[in-house]
Amino acid sequence: MTISQAAGNVCTPSALNTKKQETTNSVKSEVIYLPGTDCAIKSQASLSAFTSYRVGGAAQWYVAPRNLEALQSSLNYAKEHDLTVTILGAGSNLLVSDRGISGLVIATRHLRYSYFDSKTGQLTVASGESIPSLAWQVAELGWQGLEWAVGIPGTVGGAVVMNAGAHKHCIADMLVSAQVLSPDGTVGTLTPEQLGYGYRTSLLQGGACIVTQVTLQLKPGADPAQVVALTKQHKKHRLTTQPYNFPSCGSVFRNPKPYTAGWLIEQTGLKGYQIGGAQVAQLHANFIVNRGGAKASDIFCLIRHIQQQVQERWSICLEPEVKMIGEF
Ligand SMILES: Cc1cc2nc3c(=O)[nH]c(=O)nc-3n(C[C@H](O)[C@H](O)[C@H](O)COP(=O)(O)OP(=O)(O)OC[C@H]3O[C@@H](n4cnc5c(N)ncnc54)[C@H](O)[C@@H]3O)c2cc1C
Secondary structure, eight states: OOSSOOTTOOOOGGGSEEEEEEEETTEEEEEEEOTTSOOEEEEEEEOGGGSTTOOOOEEEEEEOOSSHHHHHHHHHHHHHTTOOEEEESSOTTEEEOTTOEEEEEEEOTTOOOEEEETTTTEEEEETTSBHHHHHHHHHHHTOBSOGGGGGOOSBHHHHHHHTOEETTEEGGGTEEEEEEEOTTSOEEEEOGGGGTOBTTBOTTTTSSOEEEEEEEEOBOOSOHHHHHHHHHHHHHHHHHHSOTTSOOOSBOBOOOTTSOHHHHHHHTTOTTOEETTEEEOSSOTTBEEEOSSOOHHHHHHHHHHHHHHHHHHHOOOOOBOSEEESOO
16 A cells, blocks of 8 residues: 555556446446455545535545455555555545545445443444444443534544544543554554544544544443433534534634634634635634535635634634545
């Protein structure tokens, strides 16, 4: 696997098991089954439906493995064909270029299982599990600890990579260990100390390891009604203070202490400012929403405009929290 890929350096499907060809929007799409697995790799797969912004072009190659073996085969495929690998969780913190992504996009959305150990209070889940749905499940069991995560529409793997957090909690606070798959195919276990956690950062960001499984420490034994009530309260707070009614990636910028990015953007007079279909949300200025028909380039230009305006007014450089992938 390489980090950069030459334009013409595509894989050779003929060496594999090409089963069928489809035509979508006049672009020929190929589906290849990796030998010995039921894992299908698709070419020219549109990614807009797999990102919370609902924008972005196609993946040169796309695969959503259902188990560790298929994930390993996908990595081997990338290695053999010299393809750059991009990992996609729920796509809730990603801005994918309109020109798409070269190489192989590996989605974790079908890596799903969960084990609840009521003796230890540990929850072990596959990285593709949805974090808000886990928050509801544990609340209904009377397990405390994930109430804060109910409004974060990502996967557990994405949360571990981003150190997702809300309501003064974050995933690093409860992470026992993360199982990761290295590019060379070896599986290892990392502790929070090894992951170098900080505010919305971890050493996994920009690295080549794939989080495959996560163990979290929770607190069983509480009254389910109380845990559900707190979870509902957090959800309600989010719905009233953040624009969940339009596609977005949540907060676009990290908060530059002692300020919040939203306050700086609002004070700069940018609430409601729009480029194409992308708008600075009226409800929360650190959100850029897709008001309909936005292109990734609209969102990208709006990000740059906000950075420029805030820099001019406050001499502060806002750092994006959203991950921008592909060419802009
Ligand atoms: C409405 C809304 C509200 C939000 N609110 C919050 C909030 O309160 N707090 C907060 O922290 N975030 C928030 N977010 C942002 C986002 O949900 C989180 O960052 C989330 O953790 C991203 O998870 P994901 O699965 O969508 O990751 P993706 O967006 O798919 O990926 C994010 C990064 O992680 C990498 N990645 C994903 N999965 C893996 C894996 N298994 N192994 C290795 N790398 C991986 C990707 O390559 C990418 O670099 C919000 C987003 C939205 C749309």
